[in-house]
Amino acid sequence: QVHLVESGGGSVQAGGSLRLSCTASGRTSIRYAMGWFRQAPGKEREFVATTSWNDDSKYYAEPVKGRSTISRDNAKKTVYLQMNSLKPEDTAVYYCAVAGGTSRWFFPEGYEYWGQGTQVTVSS
Numbered sequence: 001q002v003h004l005v006e007s008g009g010g011s012v013q014a015g016g017s018l019r020l021s022c023t024a025s026g027r028t029s030i031r032y033a034m035g036w037f038r039q040a041p042g043k044e045r046e047f048v049a050t051t052s053w054n055d056d057s058k059y060y061a062e063p064v065k066g067r068s069t070i071s072r073d074n075a076k077k078t079v080y081l082q083m084n085s086l087k088p089e090d091t092a093v094y095y096c097a098v099a100g101g102t103s104r105w106f107f108p109e110g111y112e113y114w115g116q117g118t119q120v121t122v123s124s
Contacts, residue, residue, distance in 0.1 A: 002026040002113040004096050009118030017084045022096030022115055024077040033099035034072065034079040037108060038092035049081060050105045086122045093117040
């Protein structure tokens, strides 16, 4: 089993910043990509950002584009999400995940391992 350990969640005022971290442990190596999703109460889980593990490809959802930066450390099997200019609508449980292949990175079904989720709350 691959276990994902997240950190960095918390409460912040609108306009503030937050940096999420997620480290994968276990015998299985990261082969394709790692990404971030979020889920607000009563809403479906939605794509936030993802980064390829083999090249410089990075993708962002429109609501966070320009305000967020995803990065990785292959040796540490860690993915980060730097979030700036946070808005109340960013409030959600954020999940990191390990992609299971080379396609469908914008959808939950494209990932095979998931973290426990970390709460991000943005107040105005």
